[in-house]
Amino acid sequence: MRKNKIFVVGLGLIGGSLAKAFHEHSNTTITGFDPDQATCKKALELGVVDTIERSVGEGAAEADLILLAAPVSGIIKLLDELAAITLKPDVIVTDTGSTKKGIRDQARHVLGPEVCYIGGHPMAGSHKSGVMAAKADLFENAFYFITPEKNTPSEQVERLKGWLVPTRAKVMAIDPESHDEVVGVISHFPHIVAAGLVHQLHLNPMNQALDLPRLAAGGFRDITRIASSDPTLWQDIIMNNKAVLIKLFEDWDKVMTHVKDSLLAQDVEAIFQFFQKAKMARDQFPIKKRGVLPPSYDLYLDITDRPNEISRVTGIIGQAGITIININVIELRENVSGVLRIFFQSDKSRDEAMALLKAHHYNTYVDE
Numbered sequence: 001m002r003k004n005k006i007f008v009v010g011l012g013l014i015g016g017s018l019a020k021a022f023h024e025h026s027n028t029t030i031t032g033f034d035p036d037q038a039t040c041k042k043a044l045e046l047g048v049v050d051t052i053e054r055s056v057g058e059g060a061a062e063a064d065l066i067l068l069a070a071p072v073s074g075i076i077k078l079l080d081e082l083a084a085i086t087l088k089p090d091v092i093v094t095d096t097g098s099t100k101k102g103i104r105d106q107a108r109h110v111l112g113p114e115v116c117y118i119g120g121h122p123m124a125g126s127h128k129s130g131v132m133a134a135k136a137d138l139f140e141n142a143f144y145f146i147t148p149e150k151n152t153p154s155e156q157v158e159r160l161k162g163w164l165v166p167t168r169a170k171v172m173a174i175d176p177e178s179h180d181e182v183v184g185v186i187s188h189f190p191h192i193v194a195a196g197l198v199h200q201l202h203l204n205p206m207n208q209a210l211d212l213p214r215l216a217a218g219g220f221r222d223i224t225r226i227a228s229s230d231p232t233l234w235q236d237i238i239m240n241n242k243a244v245l246i247k248l249f250e251d252w253d254k255v256m257t258h259v260k261d262s263l264l265a266q267d268v269e270a271i272f273q274f275f276q277k278a279k280m281a282r283d284q285f286p287i288k289k290r291g292v293l294p295p296s297y298d299l300y301l302d303i304t305d306r307p308n309e310i311s312r313v314t315g316i317i318g319q320a321g322i323t324i325i326n327i328n329v330i331e332l333r334e335n336v337s338g339v340l341r342i343f344f345q346s347d348k349s350r351d352e353a354m355a356l357l358k359a360h361h362y363n364t365y366v367d368e
């Protein structure tokens with residue numbers, strides 16, 4: 001029996017992760033191509049793909065699903081390459097680019113009407129790049145945007161959804177223009193702000209003498225994690241969502257000017273409201289679930305910086321026969337209290353541990 005063939009072009013974080021997830025499709029061969037030879041070699045070694053194709057043309061001609069997972073400008077060029085190849089009549093061409101309008105425009109422009117192109121964008125990722133960071137479960141429970149045209153046959157949309165089942169993502173159809181507006185707010189502009197905060201720190205005159213990153217606590221690190229993302233990738237994304245981002249700069253200026261003016265006017269109530277409204281909105285965000293990871297029940301407790309403090313806590317829990325599945329320390333600075341986060345297998349274990357620690361005068365709490 002002939003095997004179906006998925007051809008993944010661009011075997012980095014996203015292409016590699018999708019290729020890994022696609023291995024769940026039985027009766028399917030996953031082939032790949034990447035211009036970087038070292039990436040191809042690694043993808044084969046790690047079993048991310050079954051084979052590496054010698055060129056885009058050779059892989060694409062035989063494929064039932066073509067997935068373009070290069071940087072956005074690379075995807076646009078790849079569409080030109082595909083336009084010059086005779087593809088299988090029922091092939092679906094999709095991509096993972098973080099912007100959709102420019103890619104859709106190019107697909108419309110260069111691919112003939114006989115080729116079914118449906119844009120895609122999985123809303124999960126990382127500041128890390130490359131095939132080594134690829135994970136089969138990266139998209140589990142994440143949204144996965146697809147951008148079919150009004151005239152895309154519904155059977156083709158269903159076929160693409162079928163291909164994407166092993167990602168365990170929540171597939172959502174949206175038009176490319178709305179997509180770019182949405183991700184401008186929830187992804188692209190925040191990346192600019194994160195990088196901007198890092199620049200602000202570096203430009204500060206105190207940085208030379210005091211090495212501010214060394215002093216920065218959890219808050220700065222949390223909000224700037226995504227500033228470690230690949231600049232080439234982000235240059236491409238930002239350039240391809242220019243109009244949306246320019247408008248967001250105007251909105252952002254209004255928000256910042258409001259805080260600055262409130263501060264200048266010593267308007268305490270306005271400043272309180274600024275934080276209060278943001279907190280209320282942020283606290284309502286749905287909790288993100290990660291499907292393959294077993295659920296964990298977390299307990300937080302305040303600890304002081306004294307010798308053997310962590311082993312004292314784990315000892316109290318361990319002696320009661322309660323299993324701890326993981327531990328992490330949040331912001332324990334010299335001579336200052338920090339927070340210990342302990343992960344349990346069940347709410348019962350967590351609640352028992354909590355009662356025990358309370359009896360030992362620890363301040364404990366759970367984050368609902």
Ligand SMILES: NC(=O)c1ccc[n+]([C@@H]2O[C@H](COP(=O)([O-])OP(=O)(O)OC[C@H]3O[C@@H](n4cnc5c(N)ncnc54)[C@H](O)[C@@H]3O)[C@@H](O)[C@H]2O)c1
Nearest residue numbers: 010012013014036069070071072074097098125126129130
């Ligand atoms: N990183 C994220 O969090 C994330 C999330 C969702 C979508 N995306 C999008 O997915 C795509 C891939 O991102 P990534 O994070 O996997 O990047 P990556 O840098 O990890 O991988 C990109 C891969 O594409 C290859 N490549 C570069 N130019 C190419 C070309 N012209 N043809 C074929 N391959 C080429 C590179 O060698 C590299 O292996 C981008 O379009 C990005 O916008 C990224």
Ligand SMILES: O=C(O)C(=O)C[C@]1(C(=O)O)C=C[C@@H](O)C=C1
Nearest residue numbers: 098122123124125126127187226
């Ligand atoms: O988690 C991260 O590090 C990401 O930046 C992932 C992220 C995002 O902004 O949320 C980045 C780009 C995408 O296109 C989708 C997801």
